[in-house]
Amino acid sequence: MTFNQFFxxxxxxxxxxxxxxxxxSCQKDFIELNDPTRVPTTESYKDSLSILTGVTAAYSxxxxxxxxxxxxxxxxxxxxxxxxNSYTVTSGERLNEFNDFTLFSDNQHIQSYWLSTYxxxxxxxxxxxxxxxxxxxxxxxxxxxxxxxxxxxxTYFNAVRIWGDIPLVTQELQAIQDxxxxxxxxxxxxxxxxxxxxxxxxxxLPVTYTGTTNLGRATKGAATALFGKVLLTQKKYQAAADxxxxxxxxxxxxxxxxxxxxxxxxxxxxxxxIFAARYTKGTLGLGSAFTTWFMPAYGTTQSxxxxxxxFTGQQFNTVDNDLIAAFTASGASDVRAATSxxxxxxxxxxxxxxxxxxxxxxTAATDAENDWIVLRQADxxxxxxxxxxxxTGPNAALAAINQxxxxxxxxxxxxxxxxxxxxxxxxxxxxxDRIELERRLELNFEGHRWFDLVRTDRAIPVMNAFFARYxxxxxxxxxxxxxxxxxxxxxxxxxxxxxxxYN
Numbered sequence: 001m002t003f004n005q006f007f008x009x010x011x012x013x014x015x016x017x018x019x020x021x022x023x024x025s026c027q028k029d030f031i032e033l034n035d036p037t038r039v040p041t042t043e044s045y046k047d048s049l050s051i052l053t054g055v056t057a058a059y060s061x062x063x064x065x066x067x068x069x070x071x072x073x074x075x076x077x078x079x080x081x082x083x084x085n086s087y088t089v090t091s092g093e094r095l096n097e098f099n100d101f102t103l104f105s106d107n108q109h110i111q112s113y114w115l116s117t118y119x120x121x122x123x124x125x126x127x128x129x130x131x132x133x134x135x136x137x138x139x140x141x142x143x144x145x146x147x148x149x150x151x152x153x154x155t156y157f158n159a160v161r162i163w164g165d166i167p168l169v170t171q172e173l174q175a176i177q178d179x180x181x182x183x184x185x186x187x188x189x190x191x192x193x194x195x196x197x198x199x200x201x202x203x204x205l206p207v208t209y210t211g212t213t214n215l216g217r218a219t220k221g222a223a224t225a226l227f228g229k230v231l232l233t234q235k236k237y238q239a240a241a242d243x244x245x246x247x248x249x250x251x252x253x254x255x256x257x258x259x260x261x262x263x264x265x266x267x268x269x270x271x272x273x274i275f276a277a278r279y280t281k282g283t284l285g286l287g288s289a290f291t292t293w294f295m296p297a298y299g300t301t302q303s304x305x306x307x308x309x310x311f312t313g314q315q316f317n318t319v320d321n322d323l324i325a326a327f328t329a330s331g332a333s334d335v336r337a338a339t340s341x342x343x344x345x346x347x348x349x350x351x352x353x354x355x356x357x358x359x360x361x362x363t364a365a366t367d368a369e370n371d372w373i374v375l376r377q378a379d380x381x382x383x384x385x386x387x388x389x390x391x392t393g394p395n396a397a398l399a400a401i402n403q404x405x406x407x408x409x410x411x412x413x414x415x416x417x418x419x420x421x422x423x424x425x426x427x428x429x430x431x432x433d434r435i436e437l438e439r440r441l442e443l444n445f446e447g448h449r450w451f452d453l454v455r456t457d458r459a460i461p462v463m464n465a466f467f468a469r470y471x472x473x474x475x476x477x478x479x480x481x482x483x484x485x486x487x488x489x490x491x492x493x494x495x496x497x498x499x500x501x502y503n
């Protein structure tokens with residue numbers, strides 16, 4: 001299926017990989033569908049139930065954007081594999097092209113993510129086009145609009161960081177030929193639309209939802225946090241600081257006292273989680289695949305020790321020794337290391353480290369419980385510290401970053417500690433470097449590292465130093481900071497152009 005086909009009424013009708021949830025849904029009921037395989041066609045968006053189902057379909061698309069068995073490998077291949085955190089052993093899937101910057105435009109993962117991107121956008125545009133004619137209260141309609149505009153903003157934000165200039169579609173398209181009018185739009189125009197969507201979402205989404213069955217829906221806090229990240233990415237530092245300040249100093253979200261608790265499948269959507277792509281295991285087609293995708297091909301003994309059952313890992317996203325070295329340099333008191341990676345003993349150790357953030361006992365190899373955390377409070381605190389440091393200097397940034405540092409040492413986050421807190425005399429440059437390090441250690445394998453390096457103009461020096469450190473011949477240049485557009489799309493739509501450095 002091509003970009004053009006996404007916008008026909010029939011093409012957006014199918015929900016991939018989504019089924020009705022039963023009593024084992026772990027409070028993920030909001031992604032239930034009346035029909036386990038389909039969303040109403042555009043002609044059927046005529047009542048409140050079909051609009052709700054359409055909003056649900058937009059949420060279901062997150063499983064393709066962040067990774068789903070049988071679908072897109074997801075976000076990690078763009079955000080972690082190209083970085084100094086991770087490497088992939090697998091070459092048959094062409095994931096190694098992300099690892100060593102030898103990408104070709106016919107790579108199936110580029111095409112798959114593009115398709116998932118514009119499928120999600122099409123589903124959001126359908127709701128925005130159709131809900132106005134349906135009998136709903138203004139509050140309900142605006143909440144639905146807010147939810148899908150948040151999802152559309154998140155999808156475009158991911159896409160603009162991957163490809164740069166991209167087609168910007170904000171309306172429902174009824175015919176395939178309509179899509180031929182959409183060429184690539186400038187990055188600034190895409191960001192302007194993202195900001196408009198998030199402004200609306202922030203004003204119309206609730207702070208929380210009643211009860212537990214809606215856990216995972218976009219909230220005002222999610223819109224604010226994403227808005228802050230969008231502004232920070234554009235180097236609008238003061239605006240980012242102003243946007244993030246209520247979250248960084250407020251009480252809506254709070255750091256978990258124990259770092260490991262953030263990722264426990266028994267503690268999902270905890271106080272620290274602002275937004276996540278949700279998964280649930282149980283052979284319903286809704287489980288996540290990260291547990292075995294990321295695990296090396298350990299033997300029965302090792303995989304059983306890790307997961308409680310024997311599964312063969314696929315080693316798509318393996319912890320790089322350079323990340324281990326960064327943790328080692330951080331010191332033995334950094335409690336994040338024990339949660340971030342593990343190296344099995346014996347002969348299995350030769351297969352490499354494994355991230356512990358996605359360990360679960362799947363009901364099948366690609367049917368685990370782990371959500372993909374998109375935004376959490378520690379990320380907000382570090383973004384806020386960065387924005388303040390760049391805008392006005394270190395002083396007002398220290399309270400935020402010191403909370404993250406204290407928790408990393410197993411200390412109470414609200415209590416000053418002269419042993420670990422950064423000094424008031426720290427320079428702007430030194431704090432900038434420390435924030436970069438803390439983001440790497442705190443958020444490892446959560447889909448931030450590569451785009452953090454690009455955002456801060458550090459990708460080329462950091463990655464080339466990394467390659468030199470390990471005697472690799474690979475070097476990157478500015479053309480490697482964007483990924484290629486899928487060749488299939490360029491062949492289908494003649495007004496699309498390719499990024500420099502790719503054919």
